[in-house]
Amino acid sequence: MSTDSKQRPSRRAALLGERPGSYAIARHVRMSATKVRRVIDTVRGMDVAEALDALKYAPQAASEPVYKVVASAVANAESSEQLRADDLYISQAFVDEGMTMRRIRPRAKGSASRILKRGSHITVVVEPRANEKEA
Secondary structure, three states, X not given: OOOXXXXXXXXXXXXXXXXXXXEEEEEEEOOOHHHHHHHHHXXXXXXXXXXXXXXXXXXXXXXXXXXXXXXXXXXXXXXXXXXXXXXXXXXXXXXXXXEEEEEEEEOHHHOEEEEEEEEEEEEEEEEEHHHHHXX
């Protein structure tokens, strides 16, 4: 254990700083990060209501966990920051690679090949639209 007096900044400070807004993180989602990034790239920068509508009818399987994270970020902003959902937009959205479960598949002559079951962590940050105009 380190005896360093330096503390890591809180996640909120790293994502938002002093700006109003909120965030939500879904960890250990059992879907590869590249598949989720395709969906995240379509909604980044959108208004929240527009993004939720787009995610509801998107054909990709990754749209369901992304929808849940966006809805959670909006609920966090409404409850903890007293912000209106109509004013919010998705200011940051990114996907990090999570853990990879390694499985084996039996092959010919007693050998085995590896199956990688990938996971990801989804982070969505929402901020009020008026805050963007000031900055």
